[in-house]
Amino acid sequence: MPKCTIDGREIEVPAGTTVIRAAEELGIRIPRFCWHPDLPVDGNCRMCQVEVEKMPKLQIACNTQVTEGMVVHTKSEKAKEAQRATLEFLLINHPIDCPVCDQAGECYLQDQYMDHGLYGSKVELEDKVRKRKLVDLGPIMLDAERCVLCSRCIRFEREVTGTNLFEFVNRGDHTQISTFEGRPIDHEYAGNLADVCPVGALLSHDFRFKMRVWFLKEHESVCPGCSTGCNVFVDERDGEVQRLRPRRNADVNRSWMCDPGRALYKEIGVTSRVSGARVRGPSSWEGVTVAAALDRVAAALKQAGSASAFLASPQGTNEDVFAFKALAEAGGAKLDFRVGDPQKRLRERIDRVLQRADRNPNTQGCLDLGVGRDGVDAILAACRSGRIEALVLQGPEILRVPEVVDAVAKVPFVAVMATHEGPELDRATVVLPAALWAEAEGTFTNCDRRVQRLRAAVPPPGDAAPRWELAAGLLLRLGRPLGAATAREVFSLLAKATRGYAGLDYRAVGGTGRPLPPDESASPAQEARA
């Protein structure tokens, strides 16, 4: 373990660590363009030059390994001067069109030229080399003039997706990045190109001109798109989610995120959200308060007793599922979740990067909490034979499954917690408005049994409430209060009651999640697929 000194502070790092990583660990930011923590080192931008004592010339921090007794100065006069000179070269042909560039505010070039006071370019606009602008590459817009030729996108295409779409073309001043024949990007990780690009050369088409980034407030969360559970930032302004962006977690998604996941913010602010409770009247729906709807459901559950059934949703958080399970157990009712075999596709990958076949974020959490109990088929059979008098659904997804429709039709009372309006809700007797993943606190357990935290980024629409709150409301009406008033308290109860979760709380889960020991009871077939 070599020990080195960076800007007067000592740090001991494993052998082979580069100076830039050691500095990151100390919280010292060395300016960079081409270095990215999850891409191989290229060392082409020369921006990270630092002064190392006893070395005659400046070294690039990204490709210099720490050795015993090394003394590094990142902010010395010599290092600053070299960085400034590098920036001047980069600014020769840069258009400095920050007012119209979406990257402004999160642009390495802008940040660094401001640090060095290089507000204007020394080259007249007319003398700059003109390159291709406004090239539509499908999900990405390319502006080659803004490019600093760091090759991050090229390395991303080579190392992460393996698609090799980008390459440098031409030489010298005229070098620019391009896809082959300007073809569009056709893989599902295009959004990451806009993220890895340190400047405004590659920008997201979806976010184009929508918002200036300095207006956005970020909230740490987890993508609900599949069982991988990528860590994300939910970027929001005034209660409206504007975009999702990957949050680095070396153990889960590194710095990446898929495009289908990125698009999930669009389902949050739509007008088709269920914003109020309603019950089926004699002729049509009647809008009621959530409390009145809960009264109605509680009355039906009391009447049905053990002739009721509960179907949980793997879209719900652990807290939701735990409260739902407590509700089912209060009446001695049947309980399960999801149609089909949940373990089957939980860990199955559908590409080589991140996406998994199970499109639910919390199937593992449902399994851990023991919700898979009576079997969905058995419950549906009971429904068909008319032995079930009340059915409570934690999510409406199940109502879209054809094999479920006829079974549900036989049940006289169906309550469903729903986030979005849809024709399937017409099969219910009571509709309860539920908050979406970005509107509630909670945790998901991903396919690797890693518990990760979600945070409420925006308020839910209208009367919508987290599903655990709805379940807790029903428990209160049944005379069996849950004993928790916040998601944090529900999780503490859950941790006490669930095997493998003992000793966990939100603090222990932290920002990047907490892996649980592998479950011994998991089937060997599941492990083999992984």
Next chain:
Amino acid sequence: MAASVVTVDRNLKPGVTPILKGFGVTLKAFFDSLFRRKASTIEFPEKKRSVSSRYRGIHVLTEREDGTPKCVACYMCATVCPAECIYIEAGERPEATIEKYPTRFEIDLLRCVYCGFCVDACPEEAIIMSRENDLVGTSRAELIIDRDRLMARNELVEHGTGYRPADHDVRRPVRIAALERLKAEHGIVPGMPGTRS
């Protein structure tokens, strides 16, 4: 007409004399305005006082020669605005040399504090101020002034333009305050816009 300053002697003893003196002043003003046309008031709104060429009145969105707004929807004005009275939506204009322009640009004139920061922050001279200051409307909605009305104000000649970048020196305290607010709170410095060949 410039207003004159009247000195008042507050040490006068109470009695009839000060009252008569006061009436004297009133009578003098009455005859002055009646026969000598020396009134201190003007016949507003037919006549208006002239104000400084750096007066900060209602905003104007300037336009290019082809009639399109100079604004590139960079949101600098909306960012720096202390009253948060500027609302912008940006759109794409593929055929033009600068691809971004405001599809909506609204200023809530009732919220505006007329500080002129927007003019200072603008990298394009796209927003300037006029000398117009009589703001009248029958509803609040009417005084939220949209892009087209802001641009139509270009034709207002009777008031003349007010505060605009051509008048100000970069060392002027207002401009420095505006730029420092942008830099300190948002970490940005308005640069020059790019054009396409």
